[in-house]
Amino acid sequence: MSAEYLFMTDKLYDVKYDTGDKVIQCGRHNDIFKLWLQWRAKGTEGFEKHMDRLMELSEYMVRRIKQMPDKYYLILEPEMVNVCFWYLPTRVRNMPHTQERIKIVADICPILKGRMMQAGTLMVGYQPDDRRPNFFRNIISSAAVTEADVDFLLAEMDRLGHDL
Numbered sequence: 001m002s003a004e005y006l007f008m009t010d011k012l013y014d015v016k017y018d019t020g021d022k023v024i025q026c027g028r029h030n031d032i033f034k035l036w037l038q039w040r041a042k043g044t045e046g047f048e049k050h051m052d053r054l055m056e057l058s059e060y061m062v063r064r065i066k067q068m069p070d071k072y073y074l075i076l077e078p079e080m081v082n083v084c085f086w087y088l089p090t091r092v093r094n095m096p097h098t099q100e101r102i103k104i105v106a107d108i109c110p111i112l113k114g115r116m117m118q119a120g121t122l123m124v125g126y127q128p129d130d131r132r133p134n135f136f137r138n139i140i141s142s143a144a145v146t147e148a149d150v151d152f153l154l155a156e157m158d159r160l161g162h163d164l
Helices: 031-067 099-119 147-161
Strands: 072-074 082-087 125-127 135-139
Touching (some): 031 147, 082 099, 082 147, 099 147
């Protein structure tokens, strides 16, 4: 199907295991069933409360990122639960935000994700879009996520990536 923005080849593991690109829904074919099950279990009012909580957590993550402009660069204000950002390792923190710095932080996305996977503590997705190279795209979707989890995510990314 060639959804390169979802199935990048610069991964730590063999990309032949990314089978989602072999179907027309790009790996999303089960999502509608999961949505239906959630809606059925929670009801409309419960699902609304769930989404409100996810939005609150995404807003919390944005606030935390903005409190650490030396470590994180918010790419854009989220409209839903996707928080798009770059992690800034120590070596680029005093650099002006130029194309050179953007290239560096984009190139570290797959490396940092690999470290997350090897540590077994996090797995934050990354992708490019039509205007930017790789950036992290955190999606908060679980009812179990808390503010402490968001704080852990940001601290752990810094712990794993500060030396890149």
